[in-house]
Amino acid sequence: xxxxxxxxxxxxxxxxxxxxxWAIAWFVVLTVIWLQLAAWAAYPATWVARAALAVGAPQWAxxxxxxxxxxxxxxxxxxxxxxGPSGRPVVKPISVDxxxxxxxxxxxxLLALFIxxxxxxxxxxxxxxxxxxxxxxGLCMALAVLGRITKVVGNAQTLGVEPWQVDALNVMYxxxxxxxxxxxxxxxxxxxxxxxxxxxxxxxDPGDEAGESLGx
Amino acid sequence: MARFFVTxxxxxxxxxxIELQPAVQRSLVIPWTELLAxxxxxxxxxxxxxxxxxxxxxxxxxxxxxxxxxxxxxGVEACIILVAGMLAFPASWRHRLLGIAIGLVAVQGLNVVRxxxxxxxxxxxxxxxxxxxxxxxxxxIMLDVLVVWMLWARAAGRDAKRGxxxxxxxxx
Numbered sequence: 001x002x003x004x005x006x007x008x009x010x011x012x013x014x015x016x017x018x019x020x021x022w023a024i025a026w027f028v029v030l031t032v033i034w035l036q037l038a039a040w041a042a043y044p045a046t047w048v049a050r051a052a053l054a055v056g057a058p059q060w061a062x063x064x065x066x067x068x069x070x071x072x073x074x075x076x077x078x079x080x081x082x083x084g085p086s087g088r089p090v091v092k093p094i095s096v097d098x099x100x101x102x103x104x105x106x107x108x109x110l111l112a113l114f115i116x117x118x119x120x121x122x123x124x125x126x127x128x129x130x131x132x133x134x135x136x137x138g139l140c141m142a143l144a145v146l147g148r149i150t151k152v153v154g155n156a157q158t159l160g161v162e163p164w165q166v167d168a169l170n171v172m173y174x175x176x177x178x179x180x181x182x183x184x185x186x187x188x189x190x191x192x193x194x195x196x197x198x199x200x201x202x203x204x205d206p207g208d209e210a211g212e213s214l215g216x
Numbered sequence: 217m218a219r220f221f222v223t224x225x226x227x228x229x230x231x232x233x234i235e236l237q238p239a240v241q242r243s244l245v246i247p248w249t250e251l252l253a254x255x256x257x258x259x260x261x262x263x264x265x266x267x268x269x270x271x272x273x274x275x276x277x278x279x280x281x282x283x284x285x286x287x288x289x290x291g292v293e294a295c296i297i298l299v300a301g302m303l304a305f306p307a308s309w310r311h312r313l314l315g316i317a318i319g320l321v322a323v324q325g326l327n328v329v330r331x332x333x334x335x336x337x338x339x340x341x342x343x344x345x346x347x348x349x350x351x352x353x354x355x356x357i358m359l360d361v362l363v364v365w366m367l368w369a370r371a372a373g374r375d376a377k378r379g380x381x382x383x384x385x386x387x388x
Contacts, residue, residue, distance in 0.1 A: 016363060016366050016367050016370065019363070019366075020359065020363040023359055023363075024356065024359060027352075027355050027356070027359065028352065031347075031351055031352060031355065035347065035351070101351075102350065105350070105351045105354070105355070106355070108355070109355045109358065109359070171232075171236060174287065174288070175232070177288075178287070178288035178293060178354075179288075179293055179297075181354065182354050182355050182357075182358035183297065183358065186358055186362055187221070190221075191217075191221065194217050197366065197369075200366060200370060201369055201370045201373045202370065202373065202374075
């Protein structure tokens with residue numbers, strides 16, 4: 001005799017392969033659309049980055065300016081280049097540019113996951129999800145800027161920090177540029193749409209904390 | 217759920233810390249990256265003779281265009297995320313090891329497709345190459361990791377239920 005709740009749950013179990021196919025399709029379509037708006041869509045994340053730099057690293061980020069698509073940070077450091085037309089070495093202040101799209105392209109991925117999962121009320125959950133993602137993107141942008149400054153200056157003593165701090169910033173620069181843009185949207189979506197995953201796994205009660213221990 | 221996320225993040229941070237060690241880079245990551253370039257080159261030369269690979273660079277001697285497989289493009293980070301997800305999720309060790317073995321093949325398989333597709337897209341159009349390289353493929357690889365993990369976690373649940381029923385049957 002089959003358990004009726006289990007059979008109801010089995011009928012409702014979404015297909016992982018269908019999810020994969022539709023998620024890819026939505027991601028590609030939304031990315032193409034996003035590319036047309038990328039420079040302006042990055043504004044919320046850029047505001048967070050500017051605030052983070054102003055609060056966390058004012059000694060490095062002397063002046064932060066933003067044009068659509070590019071965040072520019074003027075630093076107090078200078079680079080001495082080879083002799084100019086006058087024959088004397090040229091001292092040039094160091095500025096770092098950050099292409100904002102490089103940190104904010106995860107938004108289409110977040111939207112694609114919510115749309116594909118299509119759980120009831122997803123339109124309400126996607127708004128706070130976007131807010132959380134903008135904050136994450138902004139913080140990553142600030143870290144990436146600091147990492148780029150350490151790469152350009154290249155000297156811990158000049159930067160006024162310890163060598164291990166330079167190494168840490170280099171690591172965070174890499175993670176911010178390569179990993180976080182796509183990992184953050186997936187984690188935010190998973191957190192907010194965990195019941196969808198539970199349905200996919202065929203669990204009777206997605207909210208059952210004890211039921212999380214599958215086999216343990 | 218919260219326990220899963222905390223464990224996942226902790227494992228991921230630990231594995232990245234290990235991966236970034238110079239000894240690990242020298243002995244594992246760089247050789248893997250060169251192998252990836254060789255595999256990609258081997259596959260492409262089966263239908264296109266104008267491809268060569270040296271180290272981690274794949275290039276077309278006729279056009280001069282080439283791609284260099286750098287950190288972030290060798291699939292190592294994606295594999296670390298997948299392994300962390302499997303270790304953090306409740307499952308038997310047998311199931312975890314099996315999932316990791318199959319999952320790494322799935323992720324690296326798609327990564328080879330990424331390298332080869334970018335090689336040809338770059339020869340066709342540099343703007344398309346930038347879009348595909350910096351935005352599309354990054355997302356597609358992460359989707360691959362997500363779906364591999366989803367399928368594995370579903371199988372882990374079924375495996376556990378079979379084990380539970382067998383235990384109940386034996387007890388009865």
